[in-house]
Amino acid sequence: MQIPESEGFWVRLAARIDLCKSDDDKKDYEELAENVMNIVDRVVHKTDEKIEQSTDVLKAIISPVMNEGEDGMWPPRNPEALKLMEKEISNREKEGQLDESFLSEVNAQLRQAKDEVDKPGLQVMLQKVLQLYASNFLRKRSYAYKGGEVVVPEKFLESIIEAPENDWNRLLLDGLTVGKGDVSPEEFYAVTKKRIERILIRTEGGSYQQRVLVEYIKEIQARAEEIVNRLQGPAV
Structure with a gap:
């Protein structure tokens, strides 16, 4: 189902309500508008929840190479960091958390990191997350x-x-x-x-x-x- 997002949809719906010749028709359109708005609100809320969950999963994966209060350093100081990241990816994959939403979040963070020239370590780290994901899947x-x-x-x-x-x-x-x-x-x-x-x-x-x-x-x-x-x- 495609959720109407454009302002034009709501303008046309309001116009139809104004043109209704009977109270019953007007009530039907008003109920339609309310139902569509509720669906949109639920979809937006669900999307926000999914993005937040994906962000939490990504944070858990890169946590072995993150220093508290600092941006990620690369190569990691902890020689076991990559193994810990790989283990976390494997566990999260088994739980079904490495879905399209997760990959979209990693790519979004990667695009942002590329624009922030003062964080080269973060860019490499996120690329490593995608490599580990691909290796684990293939x-x-x-x-x-x-x-x-x-x-x-x-x-x-x-x-x-x-x-x-x-x-x-x-x-x-x-x-x-x-x-x-x-x-x-x-x-x-x-x-x-x-x-x-x-x-x-x-x-x-x-x-x-x-x-x-x-x-x-x-x-x-x-x-x-x-x-x-x-x-x-x-x-x-």
Whole structure:
């Protein structure tokens, strides 16, 4: 149901009430106006409650790297902070609290942090929240086994999805043929492309969830391309 929000709707409704030729018709329109207003009030109240809840969830997730009375510092002073954040994200996801409202709130805070040049740590922290969300979500479904056999490039991609971002370079160097591994760059790019296609199919088009998951895989692919280009030069 689409809730009328424009001032024009209420002006037209008031005009119809004024033009009513009978008290019964006028009463019906007045009741309609009251009912619509009550619905709007409930929707606004529910939206405000959801935003407040999402803000509380975000605060709980980043609390391990926040110092009382200060903006977030990055990298965190506590070496266990990332693990604590990851654990909190996992718990909140199990409780069904990492929904579109939550992702919308993180993105809103991230846009605001980008405009505040004096808070670079907060921006990185919020980006880390989205990375941890994507990693936690994507690791729940595996494509690394087919017909009882391991699909090596898929298994390799999943090992990176599950790893902290700081370990990506090492894992890529150990796994790609430009380094010490057995997976060619072409094979790796193919599975990242396939994973993005699966995300697009399995998530709602235009949703924050879809955007966050796709960006996460693109970050991994971009890191791989950077390493490949550095070691063997860009493809001609």
